Amino acid sequence: MQLTIERIDDVCVVRFEGNLDTNTAPEAEEKIAALISDGAGRMLADFRALDYISSAGLRILLWTAKQLGASNGELRVCSLNETVREVFDMSGFSSILGVYDNEDEAMKGF
Amino acid sequence: MIPLGALSFLGIDSVVASRSKARMACELICGDRVAAARFGTAVSVLARGLRSSCDSGQIELALENRGAKWVIVLTFPAFKLESVPEALAEFIEFQGSHAPGEAIATAYFGIHGACASDERTVAEVRAVLLQRSRDELMSDLTASNAELRKSIEDLQRTTTAKERMEGELTIGRDIQMSMLPEDFDAYSHRTEFLIHAALHPAREVGGDFYDFFLIGEERLCICVGDVSGKGVPAALFMAMTKTLIKSRATNDVSPASILTHVNDELGHSNDSCMFVTVWLGILDLNTGKLRFTNAGHNPPFLLHEEDPPRRLAELHGPIVAAVPGMTYGESEQEMTRGDRLLVYTDGITEAMNEKGHLYGEEPLVDCLKGGPAAVKGMVDDVVSRVWEFQGKAEQADDITVMALSFAGASDPATMGVLEFRIASRLEEIAVVLERFQEFAADNGVEDKVRRTTAMAFDELLNNVISYAFVDGPDDAEHSIGVRFDLTPTRLVLTVEDEGVPFNPFAHVSPDTSLPIAERKIGGLGIHLVESMMDETHYTRKIDRNIVTVVKFLNQGEGPIESE
Structure with a gap:
């Protein structure tokens, strides 16, 4: 699992690569927590290179969305592959997070 | 001889009724109330005697003119001698057999003085004899009512019993067929x-x-x-x-x-x-x-x-x-x-x-x-x-x-099996997933199946390691068996542990429609496995939990015949 972080305008873009599961989630959580404590308000998680996600990964996303929401921020996600998209649909995450086709779409009106 | 009618002598009510009917008939004919009373008594005694002697029958009454004298002729079945002698004393004459079943007997009651044999009197007498006494009617009614009630009850009882039996057999059949x-x-x-x-x-x-x-x-x-x-x-x-x-x-x-x-x-x-x-x-x-x-x-x-x-x-x-x-x-x-x-x-x-x-x-x-x-x-x-x-x-x-x-044995070339054990520690999941990814790559498992299955593996192992052992996770004492089976049509994951009986699929699905602030993550993993894999099974075998999940592959031969 690798995370690449880039700031575009005021949005913190986090690009995921690999898997977000039981073993990789703690590391991702640590990095995202650091971003939030550094003042990140709006965050875009780009899943273009994310192979799959399990509920341990969903837990990080839920935690992040709650943290950002508490300070009027927002978490958006984009570029989900078919499997990740299915996990989002099955878990109901598609309806609680903004899901976009790609980074450009996600950045519109962010 | 002018026939007048008949009196039944069966049943206690008939004997009682025969006395009053005979008395009334006699009084109509001769106008002599004393003679009529004697006649009534004689007939009822005869009737009682006949009842104990015969199984069925009646006493027929007729009026006969014998020159200047009139007699009432009683005709009835033969009887046992000992049962009627006192009645016979009232009759002027008796003919016939004492042996039951052989013949009929006849007794004559003499009428002194005038006798009304005109049509009107005879009609009245016949009406009296035909009339069913109130007691008789009542007893008939009661008897038939009781009979009716009994037969209704019988019918209900047998119907209920039969229905219940049939109903139970039908249920039995359903249970058996459903087995x-x-x-x-x-x-x-x-x-x-x-x-x-x-x-x-x-x-x-x-x-x-x-x-x-x-x-x-x-x-x-x-x-x-x-x-x-x-x-x-x-x-x-x-x-x-x-x-x-x-x-x-x-x-x-x-x-x-x-x-x-x-x-x-x-x-x-x-x-x-x-x-x-x-x-x-x-x-x-x-x-x-x-x-x-x-x-x-x-x-x-x-x-x-x-x-x-x-x-x-x-x-x-x-x-x-x-x-x-x-x-x-x-x-x-x-x-x-x-x-x-x-x-x-x-x-x-x-x-x-x-x-x-x-x-x-x-x-x-x-x-x-x-x-x-x-x-x-x-x-x-x-x-x-x-x-x-x-x-x-x-x-x-x-x-x-x-x-x-x-449909034939599977081609070994299209089959893959990988089986190994891991320690019950969360870090070991990474090892399993790495080996699974290799296995999938070596066997050409398509991406969608591979990703979904990897996700399912992560969930299942996380679940087992976290809950199956009372000592909690990360206890090096315990190990978990892991197996991948690949057939032309299925990819099967098996996870086997020796922990406490624990069926991961026996849980309530999480509410995936709640807003973000109320969402919890518990139970979501197993929900994902159940939603995205094609089959999930749990069995407890002696001292082991065995969880099997299956993903169908869109390849391989179809069935050899179509129905």
């Missing part, structure tokens, strides 16, 4: 075989049964049995046998060992001396090897290519439940692509027509020779020919037929 697998498409995703069966009990419930189920991923267990006798006792024994076989088969892959065990169980508490014939086979779906045990059952037929149907004639021991402590044997038979097997009960071969002839084995063989190739067609054809033979004769025994067709 038999009737969904022949349940394994339609398994391209290795097709199966079909039919069971027609001779009565509401019966003693035949069939069963088929998978043991693990690679073995198909099929069995057909026939309990001695019919009806409810046979049905109960059948239920026991079928249940014992299935519960044993989940932990045993040898037909001989399964039947040896079932025979012991049934034989040791078998006061009613029932028994059951069983044919039980276990087919290895990867290799086509069929191991079977025949315990006193009709030998099944194997159909291979164009060869004539061949009996699997081997017998491996006596009927089940008769001799506890027996050890059964087993045989092995290779099945190749397209081979079919027909297992049946003697309800087929011993079906009887109206002339009392038995169906026998030959017509069955003929039927199989030229019959349909599809399993359902085979079963339907066999059964309908038996019906045809039977004609209007009553079905004597339960009829059961089961057909299996095998």
